[in-house]
Amino acid sequence: MKFIEELSPVWQEKWKQTGFAEAMPIQEQMVPEMLAGNDIVAESPTGSGKTLAYILPILERVNPKKPNTQAMIIAPSQELAMQIVNVLREWTAGTDVTVTPLIGGANIQRQLDKLKKKPTIVVGTPGRLSELVKTKKLKMHEVRILVLDEGDQLMSREHRGVMKELIEKTQQDRQLVLVSATVTEEIELVAERLMKHPTRLQVSAEEMPKQGKVTHSFIKVDERDKTDLLRSLSHMDGIKALAFVNNLDQVLMKESKLKFRDAKIATLHSEMKKEERKKALDDFRKGNTAVLIATEVAARGLDIEQLTHVIHVDAPMTLEQYLHRSGRTGRAGADGEVLTLLAYADEKHYKKLTKELPGKPVQKVMYGGNLIEGNSKTISAKGKK
Structure with missing residues (x-):
């Protein structure tokens, strides 16, 4: 020094x-x-x-x-x-x-x-x-x-x-x-x-010193079921996630659906007043909400401590975008997870995008209110045991 x-x-x-x-x-x-x-x-x-x-x-x-x-x-x-x-x-x-x-x-x-x-x-x-x-x-x-x-x-x-x-x-x-x-x-x-x-x-x-271990994972999901999945994730124990969507219309649509269903979410977008943006960030930082949904531009440069997850609600367009978003978790020695809600149409693109990552992303499913490794077949087999 x-x-x-x-x-x-x-x-x-x-x-x-x-x-x-x-x-x-x-x-x-x-x-x-x-x-x-x-x-x-x-x-x-x-x-x-x-x-x-x-x-x-x-x-x-x-x-x-x-x-x-x-x-x-x-x-x-x-x-x-x-x-x-x-x-x-x-x-x-x-x-x-x-x-x-x-x-x-x-x-x-x-x-x-x-x-x-x-x-x-x-x-x-x-x-x-x-x-x-x-x-x-x-x-x-x-x-x-x-x-x-x-x-x-x-x-x-x-x-x-x-x-x-x-x-x-x-x-x-x-x-x-x-x-x-x-x-x-x-x-x-x-x-x-x-x-x-x-x-x-x-x-x-x-x-970089003392980087936390970051897991890259994905859940296969129909496009129309992503909002429901976000709701389930917002009720997961201990989650503090920044969720990215690719455009403002999607943020507004998900906000109205999720708030109607009492999901623990907040949103951040360009059409909000300064006071509304501040309240959304304060609520999220204090843990009153569990998932903050935002576009890339709205969340640019935000430094939020102890994020457990970054969620790509929409698959990022480029590797740079993927890395920019993903870099928000696993900071200061803490572990983190980067989760992509993967629509079937995006599978090929996601595979290409993540082949540059040091480790292969793992497939997960929601089971019993938690994220666990596996796919629908392995989980249904578990349920039968």
């Missing part, structure tokens, strides 16, 4: 207070590179400590006595942006460093009032940042450090134009840092066009 010694005493002390026994590999690699002012493309698995890897050097390099915004962190979703803000607030408590969230869905007037006070660091979502820059309320030329978190999402077709405009409005000597769990061709292109000799950092899942 040599890099800790490169930080000012105030941040060294904060590190001690957090009680971290050791630094994560991405932090060991990234902090010195950022402190040196280099442009960076960093690839590291979900839950590997990327947020702190860029927050620490930002805190070290900004000067709270300067009356302008010196660092900007961009995230693709409101939830991820607020998670980053919360981490920053923990670290800056009792210091002069100020932090302001600039996210869509929140009161813009309040954000404008805070911007007038020239916060040291801002954290925002692309749409709101673009709006504030266009109305000249936010000056990109003052930003010296720009971090793109979940860079693959920010560089997807949806956000690419806005991101390019924001980056190009910064000064040539600014530092540009992009972090992601998967580095796509789009990211490589951004690095090539907009960065100066970027340092490429990469941490694989194998290099």
Whole structure:
């Protein structure tokens, strides 16, 4: 943990207070590179400590006595942006460093009032940042450090134009840092066009300390029976699952059916108000609900502790998507399970998708209110004994 010694005493002390026994590999690699002012493309698995890897050097390099915004962190979703803000607030408590969230869905007037006070660091979502820059309320030329978190999402077709405009409005000597769990061709292109000799950092899942054991499994099910199966899973003892569906309509349909049947579920989607999203997350974190159903975008970057399961209600389209979603469980040394509700039409695709995994996924069934290994034939044989 040599890099800790490169930080000012105030941040060294904060590190001690957090009680971290050791630094994560991405932090060991990234902090010195950022402190040196280099442009960076960093690839590291979900839950590997990327947020702190860029927050620490930002805190070290900004000067709270300067009356302008010196660092900007961009995230693709409101939830991820607020998670980053919360981490920053923990670290800056009792210091002069100020932090302001600039996210869509929140009161813009309040954000404008805070911007007038020239916060040291801002954290925002692309749409709101673009709006504030266009109305000249936010000056990109003052930003010296720009971090793109979940860079693959920010560089997807949806956000690419806005991101390019924001980056190009910064000064040539600014530092540009992009972090992601998967580095796509789009990211490589951004690095090539907009960065100066970027340092490429990469941490694989194998290099991560104390990873829990993650089981990959599937249940064969008719498409029309998936909602019922989710209901059964929500009543399973000790389950805390994040369930992914591929589109908003499916989330809304499953929500109305399951809530009507008193299932222990909550949903997270883009049409919810900020307060509703917060309540859904709080209920899930406290254990009032057992399964949180969401789309990929709504759950992007969410860090929920002690998830026992990730459930793919719909089979993911790509291996990257499968790994992104699956990386939410089995964190910090805890075991986890990645369960796919496999419709017959998706079997071929799922087989192809999972052949890259280290172990072969196991087939399971619901039996006596629990998930057990086997198929309908082996279970009916059990019942006859």
